Amino acid sequence: MNIALSHENEMLRDTVRSFFENEVIPHEALVDTLGEVPEELGLNIVAKAKELGLYAMNQPERFGGGGLNHTQMAIVEREFGRTSHALHSWIARPTDLLLACEGDQVETYLLPCITGEKRELFALTEPEAGSDAMGMKTTAKPDGSDWIMNGSKHFISAPTMADFAIVFAVTGVDETKRGPRKRITAFLVDRDMPGVTFREGNKCVSNRGYKTYELVFDKVRLGPGQVLGEEGRGFELAGKWLGMGRIWVGATCCGKAERMMELATDWAANRKQFGKPIGTFQATGFRLADMLIGLRTADLLVMDAVRRADAGEMLDQDAAMVKVYCSEMLNKVADDTVQIFGGMGLMEELPVQRLWRDSRIERIWDGTSEIQRHIITRSILRPLGA
Ligand SMILES: Cc1cc2nc3c(=O)[nH]c(=O)nc-3n(C[C@H](O)[C@H](O)[C@H](O)COP(=O)(O)OP(=O)(O)OC[C@H]3O[C@@H](n4cnc5c(N)ncnc54)[C@H](O)[C@@H]3O)c2cc1C
Incomplete structure (x- = not known):
């Protein structure tokens, strides 16, 4: 990660990363070709994630969840973002909306989502x-x-x-x-x-x-x-979830951007044209520099938002800024990575084209970039009565 983590959070990040590198990422190409995750594979990922305590990590310990705070969840989501949603979403992070369950609803809906029965x-x-x-x-x-x-x-x-x-x-x-x-x-x-x-x-x-x-x-x-x-009061309830959902989108965007940047850096250092690594041409090197600036800024925005969330102080505009900045940063990184790879960037044999396609949804779901900008504009103008 671009920014300093505590020892405990570094261990959390490393556990998730090594699990993904060994058990999840190797299946990406197959899933993309099939257009679906074979059920056996999905269930296998779930079983292994449970063994590592990675299932329903976002939910409170008193209900059997992992009890991670928002900062820790951002670290986890960032690692999840390195691969396809099709794969990582098998490892459920049940929506916090379910914490509104009362009476029998707790047994019927909330708890089975945390155990993985529903x-x-x-x-x-x-x-x-x-x-x-x-x-x-x-x-x-x-x-x-x-x-x-x-x-x-x-x-x-x-x-x-x-x-x-x-x-x-x-x-x-x-x-x-x-x-x-x-x-x-x-x-x-x-x-x-x-x-x-x-x-x-x-x-x-x-x-x-x-x-x-x-x-x-x-x-x-x-x-x-x-x-x-x-x-x-459904919208108030949805709003609670949408805010944090936008932070998780931001965190996953950072993970995917980091992975693309690793691919782009490796290619820029090793692909030679005109007798030199293409990274030594300023046009390519500056692309890498801009990627790093964008990624670090995005990571800092996410970390600022989750600290606010952990303190119970996160506002709608904080989440909107994270969503719009991180998703647009990722799309710039994805496009620049394809450009650095040249023709190979669009070939099915390499993961670049897949990560580029996967990146595109991030500016649309959980509220488009335009809607996020509306939320931010409203926060600027409303206090002035406009
Ligand atoms: C793969 C996928 C998964 C999804 N999962 C879920 C899910 O689980 N649950 C769920 O409820 N929804 C889900 N969605 C829906 C998602 O949140 C919507 O697609 C998104 O909010 C945009 O709505 P729309 O696609 O109808 O686009 P539209 O609202 O039709 O927007 C089209 C374009 O017009 C722009 N636009 C619209 N209004 C304005 C405005 N006032 N000012 C400026 N520009 C504007 C938009 O920004 C966009 O560029 C999912 C969508 C996708 C594609």
Whole structure:
């Protein structure tokens, strides 16, 4: 890593790195070619990750999780980012939203996700409501003490078929000073409930083998026990997760950028043209210098944000800055790495083209760069009443 770590955190980083180098990264090319992770391989990674205590590391120890703090999770996510999401996401880091589980929900949803008996989906996006999440059309209408859900979600991603989804739906409309505002509620929806369909959706060229699913809800009856958190407070709940999710995106971007830079450096030092290593041409050497500046800045931004998070002081704009800077830094590093490799950078025989493709999604999911800039702009102008 670019920045100093404590001895304990260095050991954590080295454990994850050696596990990934020996057990995960060697399978990347196969997974990319197949367009999926063979189940046996996925389960094998899960079993070995559990042996090392790397499964559900983000969750509190009192529930059986690894109990890592945000700083340690950033170190781990950075190592995960060195390889494809298709592979590392088998090692679950269950969403913190599940910590809102109460009563029976803890036994039914939270704990099985930590032990690995169940997997969850985070289902916000709809075909007509991407960046504009408030535009969602999925509804859950009250029916006595129950709710009837209708609608659909898409681009809901996971390494393999999940058991249930945290689904955001409109449960009413509030009149506010700024006009009517949809009430959004989060529900725990099982895949095998009557009227629920989970099916594989579009195939993404970033992280081939990491699946997206379409979810359809046709008159699904949900009891009061299926509401996660408070009715009408779904966005506040989602916001908690989205913020940290953006930090993890930033950390994974740093890991992937570091790996690409290692490849680019090695190539620049060894590939000769005009009788010299191409790295000695200023055009190539300066690309490496800019990569290092970008990577170190990105690492520092992530570390600053997780320190704020550990202190309970992280703001939406902190997470937005991490997301936009790290993902754009990675895409610059990825493009420059291809350029340094020349034609070989685009050949299937080398990992460069795959890492370049895998990098592209980072500017889109978890809120696009444009949406992050909106969040940052709002934080600048709102205090001035603009
Ligand atoms: C592989 C993959 C996995 C995903 N996993 C999940 C998941 O698990 N759960 C989930 O809920 N969602 C998931 N998503 C959805 C993801 O969060 C959305 O794709 C993303 O938020 C953008 O929405 P969109 O694709 O509909 O693009 P759009 O919202 O249609 O945006 C298209 C373009 O318009 C721009 N734009 C839109 N509005 C504005 C504006 N106001 N100002 C400036 N520019 C704007 C965008 O920045 C973008 O460049 C996933 C997506 C992908 C591709």
